[in-house]
Amino acid sequence: xxxxxxxxxxxxxxxxxxxxxxxxxxxxxxxxxxxxxxxxxxxxxxxxxxxxxxxxxxxxxxxxxxxxxxxxxxxxxxxxxxxxxxxxxxxxxxxxxxxxxxxxxxxxxxxxxxxxxxxxxxxxxxxxxxxxxxxxxxxxxxxxxxxxxxxxxxxxxxxxxxxxxxxxxxxxxxxxxxxxxxxxxxxxxxxxx
Numbered sequence: 570x571x572x573x574x575x576x577x578x579x580x581x582x583x584x585x586x587x588x589x590x591x592x593x594x595x596x597x598x599x600x601x602x603x604x605x606x607x608x609x610x611x612x613x614x615x616x617x618x619x620x621x622x623x624x625x626x627x628x629x630x631x632x633x634x635x636x637x638x639x640x641x642x643x644x645x646x647x648x649x650x651x652x653x654x655x656x657x658x659x660x661x662x663x664x665x666x667x668x669x670x671x672x673x674x675x676x677x678x679x680x681x682x683x684x685x686x687x688x689x690x691x692x693x694x695x696x697x698x699x700x701x702x703x704x705x706x707x708x709x710x711x712x713x714x715x716x717x718x719x720x721x722x723x724x725x726x727x728x729x730x731x732x733x734x735x736x737x738x739x740x741x742x743x744x745x746x747x748x749x750x751x752x753x754x755x756x757x758x759x760x761x762x
Contacts, residue, residue: 573633574631574632574633575595575598575599575632575633575634576591576592576595576630576631576632577629577630577631577632578591578629578630579627579628579629579630580617580620580621580627580628580629580630581621581626581627581628582621582626582627585614585617585618585621588617588630589610589613589614589617592610592613592630592632592641593606593610595632596609596610596632596639596696598703599634599639599698599702599703600698600699600701600702600703601639601696601698601699601702602699605696605699608677608678608696609639609641609677609678609694609696611673611677612673612674612677612678612681612694612696613630613641613643613694615670615671615673615674615677616641616643616670616674616692616694617630617643618670619643619645619670619671619692620643620644620645620647620690620692623645623647623650624645624646624647624648624689624690625645625646625647625689627645627646628643628644628645628646629643629644629645630642630643630644631644634698637697637698637702638679638695638696638697638698639695639696639698640693640694640695641693641694641695642691642692642693642694643691643692643694644689644690644691644692645689645690646688646689647689647690648687649685649686649687649688649689649690650671650683650685650690654671655671655683655685657671657672659672660672671683674692674694678694678695678696679695679696679697680694680695681693681694681695
């Protein structure tokens with residue numbers, strides 16, 4: 570069951586930092602912390618960056634809580650993701666033109682779903698919340714209601730890109746196991762539960 574959005578905002582290349590900051594504040598406010606928070610932020614960042622780079626230069630992000638999980642949807646109006654990219658399970662080689670962001674999203678979130686076609690792509694990321702997560706707050710009570718007017722530095726959000734790069738490097742060294750059977754949905758092989 571979907572609840573009221575915790576965050577709903579448009580983004581483009583100039584608003585990536587503000588978007589990361591807003592997502593970080595909302596996720597932290599819902600009880601994500603530590604590695605779980607960093608993983609969720611890195612996965613969302615990949616979705617947002619992919620929308621800017623490959624999906625028409627801008628998109629829309631929506632975040633909400635449902636059934637004990639934090640969900641984030643990234644929507645763009647680009648040409649869609651080719652099936653060959655979505656069907657690839659292994660880390661694409663360095664020389665490949667893309668696919669590493671999708672690979673990361675699948676490993677850093679508990680679940681990811683892709684809906685894509687010539688009219689755009691919707692990526693829905695899900696991260697289970699801890700059992701002791703605070704109850705969902707009313708969106709109007711959130712001090713970060715306007716993320717663009719609050720561009721202050723967020724050390725967790727600003728390490729998102731570094732975390733993603735380290736994850737790819739760790740995978741190259743064999744630290745991460747390959748997941749099985751993602752099709753259009755993926756679950757993290759890192760043991761998030």
